[in-house]
Amino acid sequence: MTDDTTKQTSTEHWEEQYAGEMPRWSGKVNPTLVDALGGLDLTPGTALDLGCGEGGDAIWLASQGWQVTGVDISPTAVARAKTRASSEGLTERVSWIVADLSEWAPAKSQELVCASFLHSRVDGFPRIEILRRSAGWVSPGGHLVIVSHLFQTVEDIPPWVRRHHAQESGTDARTLNHLQQMPTPAQEIEQLGFDPKSWMVLAAESKVRDAVGPDGLERARLSDGLIVMRRMR
Numbered sequence: 001m002t003d004d005t006t007k008q009t010s011t012e013h014w015e016e017q018y019a020g021e022m023p024r025w026s027g028k029v030n031p032t033l034v035d036a037l038g039g040l041d042l043t044p045g046t047a048l049d050l051g052c053g054e055g056g057d058a059i060w061l062a063s064q065g066w067q068v069t070g071v072d073i074s075p076t077a078v079a080r081a082k083t084r085a086s087s088e089g090l091t092e093r094v095s096w097i098v099a100d101l102s103e104w105a106p107a108k109s110q111e112l113v114c115a116s117f118l119h120s121r122v123d124g125f126p127r128i129e130i131l132r133r134s135a136g137w138v139s140p141g142g143h144l145v146i147v148s149h150l151f152q153t154v155e156d157i158p159p160w161v162r163r164h165h166a167q168e169s170g171t172d173a174r175t176l177n178h179l180q181q182m183p184t185p186a187q188e189i190e191q192l193g194f195d196p197k198s199w200m201v202l203a204a205e206s207k208v209r210d211a212v213g214p215d216g217l218e219r220a221r222l223s224d225g226l227i228v229m230r231r232m233r
Contacts (some may be wrong), residue, residue: 010100012077014074018054029060030116032207032224037112040143040202040228045111050101050130051118055094062093066112066150067119071097071104076187084123096135101130109139116147119182122132128191135194138228141203149182150206158211158220185225194229 002028018024044065049058052070054077061068062085072078078096085094085215097104101118102125113134118127130132131146150156185204207224 009124010073010102010120010122010125011075013120014072015076018074018076018080024054027054030147030224031209032226033057033114033181034060034115034147035207036145036203036226036228037061037148042112042143046139047112047114047131048106048110048134050115050134052081052096053077057082057116059085059088059090059096061112061114063088063089065091068094069097069106069110070094071099071101073098102126105133108135109137109142111142112145113138113142114147116144117149118146119149128188130195131188132192135192135199135231138231140229140231144227144229146185146188146225146227148185148188148227150184150223150225151182156223158218158222175213183225185227188225189227198232200230200232201224201227202230227232 033045044061045067047061047066047068049060049061049068049070052058052072053074058068058081059071069076070081072081075098078098081094082096085091085096098174115131115134118130119125120127132227185206189201189204203227207226209222209224211220211222212218
């Protein structure tokens, strides 16, 4: 295991993160995404989940009636997502794609595009560029939902994540550097620079939620950044 993610490709980094026989995440949908969509009262249509990981959000969307495409750079994560979707009888409602979002684009626009925790410690990860490009993937009248971490200090990070970082590098230095790259929702909207004549900001706020660690026992209170935007018709 390397101590320097700048020496890894994005695929190598995320395959390393998902190494092992057990899932890395709980498999549950992000509650901030659930709250955001509940406030929109949308009729399910087509949805795109960027950086879907092991499929928690995409599978939940499918269970709510959406026709979903989940995209992630890790073949291992996507394989786990596909297996779980099959076990829940949702194979026909979700398509899974292994791809680098810095290079990939969908064949057609989507009524909902979601990006939950689309962060990476790999040097040069083009997060804002990807999110800007994703604006073109939203159909007129559709929505873009971005959920991000709002860690401002190491203490804000859940303890199970801190331990994982410590096991990787023996220090929180890389974590601290990564924190400096996490803008607030207002800062992120400014960075995205969407045309206000084409996009309406419905939400740009911090949301507090209860989180449970991979063991199902350890708990923490976390703050997420939430951005919800509607593309004007």
